[in-house]
Amino acid sequence: MTIGAVEIRAGSPFANAIAIAAGLGLLFQIGHFAEHALQFAIWVLGDLSTICGRATPWMSPWATELVREIGLVVVPDADPQRRMMLGMEVLHLIGNSIFLVGLACLYYCVRSRWVRWALYIETFHLYEHAMLTASAFFVGKPIGLSTLFGGANVIGDREFAVGCRVSWHFVMNLLPMPFAMVGIMEHRRQGAGT
Numbered sequence: 001m002t003i004g005a006v007e008i009r010a011g012s013p014f015a016n017a018i019a020i021a022a023g024l025g026l027l028f029q030i031g032h033f034a035e036h037a038l039q040f041a042i043w044v045l046g047d048l049s050t051i052c053g054r055a056t057p058w059m060s061p062w063a064t065e066l067v068r069e070i071g072l073v074v075v076p077d078a079d080p081q082r083r084m085m086l087g088m089e090v091l092h093l094i095g096n097s098i099f100l101v102g103l104a105c106l107y108y109c110v111r112s113r114w115v116r117w118a119l120y121i122e123t124f125h126l127y128e129h130a131m132l133t134a135s136a137f138f139v140g141k142p143i144g145l146s147t148l149f150g151g152a153n154v155i156g157d158r159e160f161a162v163g164c165r166v167s168w169h170f171v172m173n174l175l176p177m178p179f180a181m182v183g184i185m186e187h188r189r190q191g192a193g194t
């Protein structure tokens with residue numbers, strides 16, 4: 001196969017680098033999904049979790065610190081609430097970009113309709129985060145599907161707004177993974193049959 005002036009062969013350094021990037025992207029997503037799964041479980045439990053109530057989305061201590069650091073870099077002169085909001089949006093934009101690149105690399109290695117669907121889903125998810133980040137910067141609040149276009153807190157209380165966003169992101173981080181896994185298993189089965 002030739003891409004531009006570069007010939008790609010299975011086992012070539014380029015193909016190996018793409019395969020490694022795909023593997024790292026998938027490993028990253030497992031950790032990213034675990035964070036959202038815990039966040040969703042803690043939100044469902046609410047006060048029973050003894051961690052935080054339903055009006056506050058839980059984040060692990062390392063994610064909270066990363067959000068603070070990104071906020072300080074992105075908007076150092078803003079008030080702490082705006083820094084946290086923008087830090088969180090930029091962190092999600094970075095994280096979902098990593099997963100999308102990993103899926104694109106996987107699709108290069110495994111030409112499967114299942115992986116292609118995972119790529120479509122994650123592209124939509126990244127688009128959502130681009131909209132949330134842009135609106136947070138320019139409008140002052142994240143506006144997207146997961147916030148019911150900025151109206152979640154108008155429709156319901158803070159718990160409802162947090163629940164919409166936490167639930168939506170749990171599902172959107174879960175959804176592409178089975179598609180990618182089925183694509184990988186299908187590819188491995190076909191390889192074993194030859």
